[in-house]
Amino acid sequence: MHDAPRPGVSDLWDGMAQNAMAAAVFGDLAAQPPGRRNLLLRWFTDPASRALFPPEDHEVLARAHVAGLRAAHAARPEDRRAAELLAELRVTEEEFAACWQRYEVALRRSGRKRVLRPVVGELQLECEVLAAGGQDQLLLVHAAAADSEVASRLELLRVVGAGA
Structure with a gap:
């Protein structure tokens, strides 16, 4: 499946692994410092992460991200990592707090995403979320x-890489 972007994340959206195509489409998480590999934290604090998606999709994506985090937190209310992430986001981000x-x-299991890449343009992708490890590890x-x-366009992006 080299032609399909496949990031692996925790249910708290900590980036765990990704294939080359996921790095080309969504950015290379390995290039980020360990504390900046959380996709929710990046969504709410890094304009470059949001720029990958059309502005008209931002509200829906933000709400879906937060609903998923709420589900993970509800499943493990004593989880220290969840509490730290929640504290950081609630204090610093008005949109997250709202x-x-x-x-x-909500638990997302499938959906459609539109991703914007400068060289290849808009990519409409179907996304399936596969759960493992007691539902706390996800493969997108x-x-x-x-x-x-x-x-x-994905094939072209695979060839030219994450810099495109």
């Missing part, structure tokens, strides 16, 4: 329809 106050809880598998324009 989403948290909605009390939405993104795919485009075979022989589609988006599949061709």
Whole structure:
């Protein structure tokens, strides 16, 4: 599955692993310091992370991220890592605090994402979330329809790499 972006994350959205295609599409997490590999923290604090997605998708994505974090926190309310992440986000990020106050809880298992890449343009990807390790480890598998324009763009992105 070299042609499918596949990041592996914890249910708290700590980046654990990614293949080369995931690095090309979403950015290389290994290039980030360990404390900056959490996808939620990056979403709410790093404008470059948000720039990967169309602005009109930001509210829906923010709410989905927070609802997933709420589900993980509810499953393990004594988890120190969850408490630290929540404290950091609630204190520093107004948007996060507003989403948290909605009390939405959800586990995403599938959906569609639009990702913006400068060289290849918009990529519409189907995403399946596969759970492992007692539901606390997630593999996100993104795919485009075979022989589609988006599949061709992914192939080009695979060739030119994360800098594109």
